[in-house]
Amino acid sequence: MKNVLVVDCCIRRQGRTRELMEAFIAALPEHCVVTRLRLDEENLSCLTGAFFEAREALLAQGKLDHPRFRYAHQFAQAEEIVVAAPFWDLSFPALLKVYIEQISVDGITFHSAHGGLQGLCKARHLVYLTTRGGVYTGDPMEMGSRYMEAMHSFFGIKDYVCIAADAMDTSRYDGKALLREAKDKAAALARTF
């Protein structure tokens, strides 16, 4: 059995990013046990005010078993991680950043020591699935996949793979064909898990 965490930040219920994510999940072998985390159903809060102060106090007391750190433990323990999010404002929806705030916990997903940072996550891959209105693959203005790639190193996850469907909203390209191509790539990768 392999435990696969799917972090669903697709936002649109019937969108292209969700279609890409479902193609990936459907192709996973039988030995994969999928946990879907729908971020829009988790009622996540960003780190401000008393919510932030309470977190700092728990960390100072070393209370890493507090329920509010459950997302960080879940992320750290997953054997494979898939994150699906559309390309918004050159990166991804703020909801995903709020989730990243929840999972970035010193002592659970990473460790800061005198020699620098060390990732503590078990996952073999961080797979990032996204669809974009324009064409941004390889463009320095693209900061969604590039950010997630940096986070995979931060968390100590071995491999990073981004599968993107570009040009979803431009008539200069065949968006349907590009989405189909991305879904095929996603399914092919999922079959290797």
Ligand SMILES: Cc1cc2nc3c(=O)[nH]c(=O)nc-3n(C[C@H](O)[C@H](O)[C@H](O)COP(=O)(O)O)c2cc1C
């Ligand atoms: C709030 C919002 C922001 C967006 N920002 C960008 C952007 O910066 N660049 C871009 O190329 N497309 C942008 N798009 C278009 C989406 O990336 C594109 O339509 C994508 O396929 C949406 O995925 P979905 O069908 O899963 O919702 C944006 C769309 C929305 C709704």
